[in-house]
Amino acid sequence: xxxxxxxxxxxxxxxxxxxxxxxxxxxxxxxxxxxxxxxxxxxxxxxxxxxxxxxxxxxxxxxxxxxxxxxxxxxxxxxxxxxxxxxxxxxxxxxxxxxxxxxxxxxxxxxxxxxxxxxxxxxxxxxxxxxxxxxxxxxxxxxxxxxxxxxxxxxxxxxxxxxxxxxxxxxxxxxxxxxxxxxxxxxxxxxxxxxxxxxxxxxxxxxxxxxxxxxxxxxxxxxxxxxxxxxxxxxxxxxxxxxxxxxxxxxxxxxxxxxxxxxxxxxxxxxxxxxx
Amino acid sequence: xxxxxxxxxxxxxxxxxxxxxxxxxxxxxxxxxxxxxxxxxxxxxxxxxxxxxxxxxxxxxxxxxxxxxxxxxxxxxxxxxxxxxxxxxxxxxxxxxxxxxxxxxxxxxxxxxxxxxxxxxxxxxxxxxxxxxxxxxxxxxxxxxxxxxxxxxxxxxxxxxxxxxxxxxxxx
Numbered sequence: 518x519x520x521x522x523x524x525x526x527x528x529x530x531x532x533x534x535x536x537x538x539x540x541x542x543x544x545x546x547x548x549x550x551x552x553x554x555x556x557x558x559x560x561x562x563x564x565x566x567x568x569x570x571x572x573x574x575x576x577x578x579x580x581x582x583x584x585x586x587x588x589x590x591x592x593x594x595x596x597x598x599x600x601x602x603x604x605x606x607x608x609x610x611x612x613x614x615x616x617x618x619x620x621x622x623x624x625x626x627x628x629x630x631x632x633x634x635x636x637x638x639x640x641x642x643x644x645x646x647x648x649x650x651x652x653x654x655x656x657x658x659x660x661x662x663x664x665x666x667x668x669x670x671x672x673x674x675x676x677x678x679x680x681x682x683x684x685x686x687x688x689x690x691x692x693x694x695x696x697x698x699x700x701x702x703x704x705x706x707x708x709x710x711x712x713x714x715x716x717x718x719x720x721x722x723x724x725x726x727x728x729x730x731x732x733x734x735x736x737x738x739x740x741x742x743x744x745x746x747x748x749x750x751x752x753x754x755x756x757x758x759x760x761x762x763x764x765x766x767x768x769x770x771x772x773x774x775x776x777x778x779x780x781x782x783x784x785x786x787x788x789x790x791x792x793x
Numbered sequence: 794x795x796x797x798x799x800x801x802x803x804x805x806x807x808x809x810x811x812x813x814x815x816x817x818x819x820x821x822x823x824x825x826x827x828x829x830x831x832x833x834x835x836x837x838x839x840x841x842x843x844x845x846x847x848x849x850x851x852x853x854x855x856x857x858x859x860x861x862x863x864x865x866x867x868x869x870x871x872x873x874x875x876x877x878x879x880x881x882x883x884x885x886x887x888x889x890x891x892x893x894x895x896x897x898x899x900x901x902x903x904x905x906x907x908x909x910x911x912x913x914x915x916x917x918x919x920x921x922x923x924x925x926x927x928x929x930x931x932x933x934x935x936x937x938x939x940x941x942x943x944x945x946x947x948x949x950x951x952x953x954x955x956x957x958x959x960x961x962x963x964x965x
Contacts, residue, residue, distance in 0.1 A: 530843035534876040537851050541872055544858075544865025545925060564860055571814055632817065632861070634826055636926060639862050675862070 565673035568630040569643055588625035588771040595623045621736050622776040633706040633766045638680040645672045655775040661740040661763035663772050680706050687732050688741050691725040693718055706766050711758040720747050726760050733780045808833050813860040827946040830857055831918050834875050835911050838896045850875035870922035874914050885910050899955040911951055919944045
C-alpha cells in the first residue's frame with residue numbers, strides 16, 4: 518500500500534496529465550450530448566451576453582435601428598405571402614375555416630456570433646424561447662437558406678449553419694425536381710456538394726438549387742444556390758454536383774427563423790404511417 | 794513570486810478575450826487561424842508546480858472551448874502542451890541553469906532561445922488541436938499543412954507581443 522502511494526506521489530505529474538487529458542478527450546467524444554446542455558454552449562447567458570454587447574458596440578447606432586425595422590417588416594410581409602398559407606381550399610372546403618390557417622411564420626433575428634473557418638460552424642442569434650423560437654426551426658436570410666436552430670435558451674439560440682459537416686439538407690433541382698442531400702465537406706465556405714441526383718437527370722451549370730420541402734423544417738423552393746460544376750464518375754449512378762451557395766456567410770447580419778405551427782401534426786402522421 | 798500573480802491573472806483574461814473576439818474571426822487564405830492564448834502557458838514562471846501547470850492549461854483551453862463551441866478540443870491540446878513544457882525547459886536550459894526570479898520570456902533569455910522554445914510548444918499544441926478537430930488521418934497532409942501555416946502565424950503574433958513586453962520590463 519505504502520509503495521503504491523509513493524509511486525503515485527512520485528509520478529503525480531504524469532498521472533494527473535493522463536487524467537486531465539482523458540477528461541478532455543471524453544468531452545470531445547461526448548461532444549453532442551454535452552452540447553445539449555445549453556450551459557456550456559454559446560447560447561449560454563454569459564457568453565451570449567458578451568457576444569451581443571460586443572456586436573452592439575461595433576455596429577453603427579442608426580444603421581442598427583433601421584436594419585432592425587426593415588428585417589421585422591420583411592418577416593411580416595413574407596408571412597403574408599400566398600406561399601405561407603396552406604393551399605387546401607378544395608371544392609368541398611370553400612368556407613374559410615381553420616384548415617386554411619397559416620402554415621409558416623417568419624421571425625427576424627440578429628446574428629451576434631458567426632464563424633466560417635471551422636469544420637463545425639455555428640451561429641448565435643439574439644432571440645430565444647421568450648421570442649417564440651424552438652429547436653429544429655429553419656433559418657434563412659434574404660438570399661437563401663442559412664441553417665437549423667440547434668440549442669435554445671431564454672434569450673439566445675445557436676444555429677448549425679450549412680457550413681457544418683454534421684448537417685445535411687434535403688434539396689432539389691428547381692428545373693427538374695430531382696432531389697438529393699446537400700452537404701458541406703469543409704474547406705471553402707462558398708461551395709457545398711449535392712449528392713444522390715441520379716444520372717438520368719439533366720443537370721446544367723447554372724441550374725438553381727432550392728429546398729425540397731420534404732422535411733418539415735423548410736418550406737419548398739427557398740433558394741440554396743446554383744450549380745457550379747457537375748461531375749459524373751465512370752460507373753457511378755449518381756452525380757456529384759458542386760453548388761455555389763447563394764448566402765455569403767461572411768456578412769450575415771439579419772436572418773429570419775421559420776416557425777411551422779403544423780409541424781407536430783405532420784410528424785405525428787408520418788410516424789404513424791411508418792409504424793403501420 | 795507573489796507579485797507576478799496580478800500580471801498572470803490579467804494575461805489569462807486578456808489573451809482569452811483577444812482570442813475569442815479578434816483572432817477567432819481572422820481568416821488568412823481559407824482556414825489558417827492563429828491561437829495566441831497558448832502564450833499564457835508558455836510564459837508561466839519556471840517554478841510553477843506541475844499540477845498547477847496542467848490545471849491552468851485545462852482552464853485556459855476550456856474557456857476558449859466554451860466560447861468557440863468546440864468542447865474539449867482546445868483543453869486537450871493545451872494540456873498536452875503543458876505536459877511537455879517541463880521536459881523542453883530542461884532540454885533547453887542554459888549552462889548555468891535558469892536564474893532565480895526570472896520568467897521564460899524574450900526579455901530575459903533573448904529571441905533565439907525564446908523563439909525555439911515557444912515554437913516547439915506551439916507546434917505540439919497545433920498538431921494535437923488540428924488532428925483532434927479532424928479526428929481522422931485521411932486528410933493527413935492537408936491537416937499538416939494547416940498545422941504548419943497556423944504555427945507560423947501564431948509565432949509571428951507571439952514574437953510581436955514579446956516585443957511589447959520587452960519595453961515594459963525594461964521600464965520596471
